[in-house]
Amino acid sequence: MSDQARPRMVTLVRESLGLTQLDLGEAAGLSQGYISKVESSLLPLTGENLLKVADALKCPVELLVDDTPVQGLEVTCMHHRRRHSKINASTKRRIEALTHLTRVSVEGLLRGIELVPDTELHRLDLDLFDGDPAAAARAVRASWRVPTGPIHNVVEVLEAVGIIVVARSLVTNAQDAVSTWPRDGGRPPIMVVNLGLPADRQRFTTCHELAHLLLHTIPEDDQEKQADIFAAEFLAPAEEIAPQLAGLTTRDFPRLIQLKAQWGMSIAALIRRAYDLDEISDRQYRQFQIRLNQLGWKQLEPGALPAETPSTLTRVMEVHLSQHGYTIDELAKTAGMLPAPFKAHYRPPRETPPATPLRLVQP
Ligand SMILES: [Zn+2]
Numbered sequence: 568m569s570d571q572a573r574p575r576m577v578t579l580v581r582e583s584l585g586l587t588q589l590d591l592g593e594a595a596g597l598s599q600g601y602i603s604k605v606e607s608s609l610l611p612l613t614g615e616n617l618l619k620v621a622d623a624l625k626c627p628v629e630l631l632v633d634d635t636p637v638q639g640l641e642v643t644c645m646h647h648r649r650r651h652s653k654i655n656a657s658t659k660r661r662i663e664a665l666t667h668l669t670r671v672s673v674e675g676l677l678r679g680i681e682l683v684p685d686t687e688l689h690r691l692d693l694d695l696f697d698g699d700p701a702a703a704a705r706a707v708r709a710s711w712r713v714p715t716g717p718i719h720n721v722v723e724v725l726e727a728v729g730i731i732v733v734a735r736s737l738v739t740n741a742q743d744a745v746s747t748w749p750r751d752g753g754r755p756p757i758m759v760v761n762l763g764l765p766a767d768r769q770r771f772t773t774c775h776e777l778a779h780l781l782l783h784t785i786p787e788d789d790q791e792k793q794a795d796i797f798a799a800e801f802l803a804p805a806e807e808i809a810p811q812l813a814g815l816t817t818r819d820f821p822r823l824i825q826l827k828a829q830w831g832m833s834i835a836a837l838i839r840r841a842y843d844l845d846e847i848s849d850r851q852y853r854q855f856q857i858r859l860n861q862l863g864w865k866q867l868e869p870g871a872l873p874a875e876t877p878s879t880l881t882r883v884m885e886v887h888l889s890q891h892g893y894t895i896d897e898l899a900k901t902a903g904m905l906p907a908p909f910k911a912h913y914r915p916p917r918e919t920p921p922a923t924p925l926r927l928v929q930p
Contacts, residue, residue: 572612572620572631577605580624580631583664585657585738594623630671630903654741662737666745669759672902672913673731676883679891682755684729686711690748691781693793700778700793704800707781717830718802721770722875725777729755732773732877735912737761743772746780756780766872767833773875774798796843803830803837805844812841816851817858827870834868835859884915 581591581602588606592599596619604610605620612620612631621628654662696702707713711728718724722732737745743764748756758776760769778797783790811826815838823834832840838859842852859865887893887901899909909915 569632569634570613570617572605572617573634574606574608574612576631576633577602577612577620577624579664579667580626581606581664582657582660583668584624585661586624591620591623595619625905625908627900627903627905629900633671633903654739658739658741662739662742662745665735665737666747666757666759668903669733669735670747670749670757672904672909673733673757673880674754675901675903676880676887676898676913677731677755678901680883680886682729682879684755685727686729688728688730688756689781690784693782700782700797701800701805703782704778704797705804707777708801708804715804715807718770719831720875721773721802721831722877725758725773726877726879730777730780731755731757731879733757733759733880734762734877735759736763743768744776746776748780760877765833765868766874767827767831767836767868769875770802770831770872771798771833771836774801777801799836799840799843802832803840808840809844809846812837812844812846815841815847817854820858820862824870827868828872831872834864834870880913881916884913888916 581588586594587599588602589599591597592602595602595616597616601610601616602620605612617628617631621631624631691703691707693700693703696706711724713724725732737759740761740763742761744758744760746756746758758773758780760773760776764772775794775798778794778801779790782793782797787793808826808830815822820834823837826832826837827834830837838847838852838855841847842849847855884898887898888895893901895910895915896906898915899906902909902913904912
């Protein structure tokens with residue numbers, strides 16, 4: 568480990584906090600010009616000033632000087648689920664930086680622990696499914712042995728195939744989730760899911776992100792539509808849900824509420840599903856939208872579903888605490904964070920033995 572900060576890391580941590588170079592300079596008692604030169608590799612950041620900058624960035628010095636290679640951030644999805652939402656450039660950089668630092672933390676926490684997923688995860692070529700994302704979704708369901716019918720817990724399915732799901736704030740409500748797949752094929756993909764999403768929305772979002780992870784390597788024009796089609800079929804296969812949506816009318820909201828509970832899909836998504844499967848006409852679809860507006864259900868739907876919480880990282884932290892003799896402070900250090908933000912973002916368990924048998928192997 569060097570005693571000099573890596574310029575790229577200073578930039579990343581600064582951007583993850585939404586600070587400008589001027590903000591950081593002021594917080595550290597240094598000039599904006601100095602910070603700028605540090606980040607441009609024109610001045611080395613060491614000694615007293617390094618401590619000041621780490622303090623202002625609320626991170627351990629170790630994170631800034633860590634010389635393990637910073638992998639180019641591969642964001643497979645930087646999309647806007649809310650159509651009219653706008654993300655400005657600095658928010659976008661902030662989300663990218665947060666995602667990157669989340670990966671640094673996850674990689675740190677996973678060090679010394681080998682995950683043994685139920686199934687190996689492979690990227691899929693959509694051309695093998697004649698370009699049909701629904702066919703790809705059916706194939707994934709089959710190869711992962713997802714039982715027919717509704718998926719009880721989507722996050723559990725994703726974690727079982729080795730995807731690391733992290734629930735943390737993405738500092739904007741315009742972005743539901745981000746997923747990345749490291750270039751190093753041996754490392755697991757990570758899905759960062761924004762906090763505060765209703766469970767039905769989170770379920771759809773995580774399936775949508777799964778489509779990006781499996782199907783998209785370079786940004787494509789219709790990737791968002793493809794991911795939505797994949798998500799809808801993955802959550803509620805047409806063959807099973809179509810008969811239940813047949814003959815739907817705007818008088819059938821009680822039925823939609825019941826289907827929402829059954830399939831874990833929002834009423835809005837079920838109406839969309841009915842439309843896409845030709846169970847309702849254009850006119851009916853518009854009537855449904857008017858009715859949803861009148862009911863105020865576009866903002867808040869009835870029938871909240873149980874939350875889905877990721878558990879892999881929690882179990883990894885449990886192993887470090889109970890079997891490797893780590894303290895919470897040491898765990899935070901492993902994650903490249905100070906204890907307070909680490910506890911706030913990763914909610915480490917108490918130092919008690921794991922309650923359930925682990926599917927983890929320690930090399
Ligand atoms: Zn997307």
